[in-house]
Amino acid sequence: MAAASIMAEASSKTTSEEDQSIQEPKEANSTTVQKKTQGLRGSRRRHANRRRDSFGDSFAAYFPQVLKQVHQGLSLSPESVSVMDSMVRDILDRIATEAGRLARYAKRVTITSRDIQVAVRLLLPGKMGKLAEAQGTNAALRTSLCAIWQQRK
Numbered sequence: 001m002a003a004a005s006i007m008a009e010a011s012s013k014t015t016s017e018e019d020q021s022i023q024e025p026k027e028a029n030s031t032t033v034q035k036k037t038q039g040l041r042g043s044r045r046r047h048a049n050r051r052r053d054s055f056g057d058s059f060a061a062y063f064p065q066v067l068k069q070v071h072q073g074l075s076l077s078p079e080s081v082s083v084m085d086s087m088v089r090d091i092l093d094r095i096a097t098e099a100g101r102l103a104r105y106a107k108r109v110t111i112t113s114r115d116i117q118v119a120v121r122l123l124l125p126g127k128m129g130k131l132a133e134a135q136g137t138n139a140a141l142r143t144s145l146c147a148i149w150q151q152r153k
Contacts, residue, residue, distance in 0.1 A: 059088045095119045113140065 060081050067074055076084070098119035099111045106115075120136065121129045 059085050091123075094123055098123055 005068065019052050063076055063081055063084055067076065096111075096119075099115040102115045103109070103111045104119055117136070120132050123129070124132050
């Protein structure tokens with residue numbers, strides 16, 4: 001009987017110790033959860049519940065819009081969208097790399113619009129580079145003019 005009472009005491013000690021050890025992490029977890037939610041500030045808090053874009057990091061959403069402006073009634077197959085997307089990514093990467101080099105050569109930290117223009121002229125051959133530069137300049141002017149009009153309203 002004495003052995004049974006000792007075992008009962010030992011088992012009651014382990015259960016009370018287990019209860020304490022189980023309760024402590026729960027309390028610690030609740031405080032860490034509160035700290036995590038409190039840690040989000042500003043735009044992160046506002047955008048924390050926002051769903052991720054369905055397109056992700058792809059230009060696929062823009063191809064049908066541009067194609068509609070050029071040739072109405074035509075569409076792109078998924079394979080052609082994939083090829084176009086990889087081509088646009090590649091060109092964008094090359095332009096950004098070259099513009100970064102140009103900024104570094106000029107001992108600047110910021111890539112300016114002038115760096116982008118020169119990079120486009122260097123990377124794209126002949127008339128294509130001139131046309132791309134003109135289109136980019138027109139787009140930048142339209143964007144800035146729209147911003148000015150919206151500020152006046």
